Amino acid sequence: MNINQVRRCVLYARLSVTKEESVSIARQLESGRKYAEARGWEVIGEFVDDGVSATVNRPEDRKGWAALLAADGFDAVVIWKVDRLARRVLDFLHADEALQKRGAGLVAVEDPIDMTSPQGRAFAVMLAVFGEMEAEGIRARVRAARAHLIKDGRFVGGGIPYGYRSIENPDGPGRVLEKDAERIGWLREAVLLAQQGKTVNAIATWLTDQHAPLPVRRKPRLDPENRAWNRQTVEQLLRNPILAGMTPHNPGRAKSDKRADPFAVVRDEGGAPVIDESLAIITFDEFGELQRTLDARDSPQARKRSEREPTSPLLSRAVLCDDCDVYLYRGANQKQPVLYCPKCRQTIGRTRLDPYLIDRLLTERGAEPHAGSTVLERWRAVGTDERARREILLSQVASLRIRRGVVGRYFDDERVLLRWRPGARFDDGVPVVARAADLRVVELSTDQRVDA
Incomplete structure (x- = not known):
């Protein structure tokens, strides 16, 4: 970038924590506008990262700086000081490199840097070094102050524990x-x-x-x-x-x-x-x-996630809570697998639910065509592969919901509201009829009567 050829620029301001001694975002932007006006540059955009630490967040990870890089038509980026852009030398060099690739350069209001010459670039890197040293000094002072407060038994801030x-x-x-x-x-x-x-x-x-x-x-x-x-x-x-x-x-x-x-x-x-x-x-x-x-x-x-024993994925994102209309989550209660609603907290045990659904699937849908075979033959072919079994089950289910039941009761199949996709039949060819009220399929009695 040749500073004499700059015609249009954008402003960038950053502040991590507002303090009395801090230079506010408004003051940084105002200084940038005056700097551009004095040189006859047109300001075509202003980008801000407020409440963002330069020590923790790299420039490319900040929303304001990312939006700046996505903009077009500017020749220079005006910042108040080098440490407003980066507190680490490596971050500063990466940000400068990103601007160089698009033919733009950095200008600092308070730091007399000229990125067009080797000497100017070296001086800018030195300023970044001092910024990194200052950031490390701030961290050391914060740690020391925290240790002193803890030693004195005082509250150091942050979240207050419940109770x-x-x-x-x-x-x-x-x-x-x-x-x-x-x-x-x-x-x-x-x-x-x-x-x-x-x-x-x-x-x-x-x-x-x-x-x-x-x-x-x-x-x-x-x-x-x-x-x-x-x-x-x-x-x-x-x-x-x-x-x-x-x-x-x-x-x-x-x-x-x-x-x-x-x-x-x-x-x-x-x-x-x-x-x-x-x-x-x-x-x-x-x-x-x-x-x-x-x-x-x-x-x-x-x-911890790394120590968890996984539950069967057979019903993962397959069952809805009939009250809340949200998917039930997989979990365990007293070491037994369950499904539970994240909103109303109702649960249903899977020790009986899974075999019940599998039995109905193979009995009521076993003869249905699936993947060039039948549901029953395909089920036997996949063996114990739970994810493949889930795929077969979902290919046949139109709706599977669980409604609330009496707390403490054993497995109650009336809580299971199951509706197959069109074409559901029993082995003897009698079609399954769904109740219009709740769109669920009910089991046939011993005389093969459909409860409609």
Whole structure:
């Protein structure tokens, strides 16, 4: 880029956190406009990444910068300072390279850089180096401040655990945690149920049925009317070390590690966990036993994904909840495979459901043509391949829904609303008739009478 040939430019501004000493997005853009006006350049676009860290997010991963690269017709990108674009040298060089490929260049209002000469490019790289050093210094100061707050027993910010609240520190500056009278009782009951052997799903259902207050969210819910607890939230509560009065501390945990180690906590010089008895609702030993109980369960919802024992895919995205009109999820309850509705939480056991559906498929549809053969012959040919079996089943099903039943009852085939595709017949050639009310096929009685 030759700076004397620039006619049209775009502006780019970025800010990670708004602070009193920060140069706001508006000020960055205003400085860029004045810079362009003084040189007679036409500003044809302004692109912003607000609330985006340059240390964590590469330029190409930011929405504002990606939109800038997708635009056409500019000769230069005006930024306020080099560190507004990147805090790492490698990120800066990649961003500059992307602009060079399209014949555009960088201009900084506060940093006198000229990317048209080797000397100017070298100076720009030096500025990027200093920006990276500054970012590392900021991280070091943040870590040190966090360690100091934790050592003093103060709340370091972030999400407030369920059952607790943040208050002004009565013994000095900052804030501390204390038990929340409105929610701590619900937390105790959830822990007690888990200690008694209840599954995470069962606890979530119980909290929903009892209208327990939900955790306070920073962001508004997508569906404000949905007051149901979910399994993930309950498991997070049961794995939080604050239950035993400990403070979570994971300074070395990678971002990709979504599940924190419940025993990665603040420890004293001797390596023992620091425990605040005023916050604890169970002992350290009880907390350890609770974690072992959760880890020992075979249900897919209770274990890490890498450790889960998969359930049969035969009914994956094949069964709808008749009340909510959403697909039932695969899961396990008390080590038994189930299907459950993510909205109303109804469940149905698969130990009896799967054989029931297979028996009806082979009895009622076995003679139907499928893949150059019949359903029965094809079923026998695929053997125990569950995904191939699923394909055969879905090729014959027009609708498969489960309606709610009486809690605690054994398998009830009246909950299964099954409708075959046109052409369904029994082996003796008698056609199956569906009820008009609920579009389900019912089983014939012993005298082969159709209940219509």
